[in-house]
Amino acid sequence: MIIILIKRILLAIPVLLAVASITFFLVRLAPGGPFDAEKTVSPQVLKNLNEAYNLNAPLAEQYFDYMSGIIVGDFGPSFRFPGRSVSEMIMTGLPVTFELAIYSILIALILGIFSGVIAALKRNTIFDYLPMSIAMIGICVPTFLLGPLLVLIFGINLELLPVSGWGQLPGDKILPSITLGFAYAAYIARLGRGGMLEVLNQDFIRTARSKGLSETQVVVKHAMQGGLIPVVSFLGPAIAGLLAGSFVVETIFQIPGLGRFYVEAAFNRDYTMILGTTIFFSFMIVMFNLMSDLLALWLNPRSRES
């Protein structure tokens, strides 16, 4: 397992370097620059600005400057927010996005596994159809619809929860976590049901039952361990997706997370910010995929032995 770990980490380095290089040149290719605005700046001012950010230098020189910076962890200053470094902005948004991702994945796991396992155990009954239908709706309903709907019901009509914010008013973390977690709960429910159905028909479950174990013991101790491997494999990309894809929820609920920085940086042509966040998200995706692969390996007795 350690060899696999080292191999994967070594493989991650060229991946990240390639992501950084491609992104560097792609953002420069996009039409429009960071200082374009409705009120056009004079050529003299533009020249001054380009000089201030070293954008007048040859592209190759800028590339090597940038790459040597990121090796020591310096992502440069943001073009859009003078006086703030990209690293500082990532570190400001990351804890918030991370917290949101954790709550969402917890909600997703609890709801998803619970309904997935019940659906598998009570196959072809109302306990199967109902949660699976809800799961289908959960997959289909986009967060930009679910979020405002929940706000309308719980925030504006019932006045139970705040309509926006993060850590500013009591309970303001509930609706965004549910909104973001719901779609993932739906996936987990379907994956969990599938995995459980496959395992429940296997010989070792029959053996466990014949030994006289209670149904709870059979399900929790034996069936779930194997049945939920697809869910575990899904968790890595899911957490990475939650981190990078929380933009919509962050916008709907006015959450100061990383997703907003990422998307707004692209709109603003904030070159260093786009690069910094892209590299950072790539790193997170690589790491979470690796972790979920390792966890799945460890959970699966067959691959553990081999």
Next chain:
Amino acid sequence: MSKRIYQFFLIFILTACSQTEAPVDTGLITKTFHWGNGTEPQGIDPHIVTGVPEHHVLQSLCEGLTSSNPKGGESLPGAASSWTISEDGKIYTFYLQENGKWSNGDPVTADDFVWSWKRILTASLGSQYPDMLYYVKNASEYHNQEIDDFNLVGVKAIDELTLEVELNNPTPFFLGLLSHYSTWPVHKNTVLRYGAVDDRNGEWTRPGNFVCNGPFNLKSWELNKKIIVEKNPLYWDSKTVDLNEIHYYPVQNVMTEDRMFRAGQLHNTSTLPSNKCPVYIEDGNPNLKIDPYMGTYFYRFNTLNPALQDVRVRKALAYSIDRKKITEKVTKCGQIPAYSFTPPGSNNYFPKTEIPYDVELAKNLLKEAGYDSGSEFPVLEILFNTNEDHRKIALAIQQMWQENLGISVELVNQDWKVYLNREMIGDFQVSRAGWIGDYEDPNTFLDTLRPNRGNNKTGWENPVYDKLIKQANSTIDQKERYKLLNEAEQLLIDEMPIAPIYTYVRVYQLHEDVKGWYPNILDHHHPKYIRLQRD
């Protein structure tokens, strides 16, 4: 196990859902204003930032020589208590407030203004608004590095509290310019403690470091969350300031902002989702505000494009737009059809230009230009940045041009930066545009269409127009000046490099507790006059 989880969630939700007072209700007691501020401000260095949200925060933190009148019109004393203007209108002498202080207790002196203006005119700072001071003698030369000696620039400290400014020409709107943040002072020692004079990335603007001379101090700043400012007891006019704190929320999503307002989390919104406006008008929503605004929505013609070189074609296009129909059926929120570039009423300037909606005349003009029918005319492209409201207007105009003139029109929407880039390099035929005045004077509009102005973008150049604007800005007599500007405006409409469509209005929501907030065409609402009081 599941029972425990269930209990945990139940307790969690019940605790969280305990009813709490809305921020606007607690704000009434603590005198805290919750301000919906659109996007996250780029920063609070008045010499570097540009934009409306930045202006909102800066007007609470810093103050220029004059300050904008909350009811619009004449500027009010700011850091300067009074001023005199020489007979030829070129020399302004400002007398600073005797008890004017920076937030760290240092006195605000004339030297502070000289140093601050030197800073914004320092080329390597890369300020985007140095041209606001180009009216000052030798300011443009210093900024463009044609001269090195700042002593030659027309700003000097006569004594600690007297500042003298010499202009190139009598510039009747100069006092109005001074309420723009780019002319405001910064605290020299604080700036230099965190970087050089031309350091864009100095950390002097952080909470704890920031020093300025406005009615409020910077208390905290959480990126994308909120900026809090608190009352500055050292401000020279602190007795006028009623609010204790202002919380600025960068709410970019207009729907979120609307929901926050409805839930009592904001006292005002920066704007309103356009589809809600007609609904709120019909419902008689008391919080809906539709105020006059100094802005024009127009279509820009690329006069260098072969199809649009002929003025008769441009006129035909402009005359076949039913502006009234657009404001009544498309925008539907109190916008006013525009028949001039400068919005009427800007500092009592009323342009006399007319743009008829006359389909027959338009057809004849097109015929005169050599197109017997619209089908002979090449396919015309309307460029706009991706936005549902712009699309609706473009669709309406597309239909009008097709029906009235028989011209085929294609709509092209682009991402904001791509759209700006295409406009800048002249890669368009017709593009949607908007212009908002920086100060209350027609010059802020008419100046943009002079030759070599970056915001012209039409390729249209007319020396007579240029001469008229220059002449107007050297004229002290306002009546005579407006006459000249009117002539320039008429020339613009005669040659039609742009087709004005409607005059903007400011549409937003304001809580009924807010007092001291008046409609004005620059949409400047100085926080020092705002009070919270429930009737």
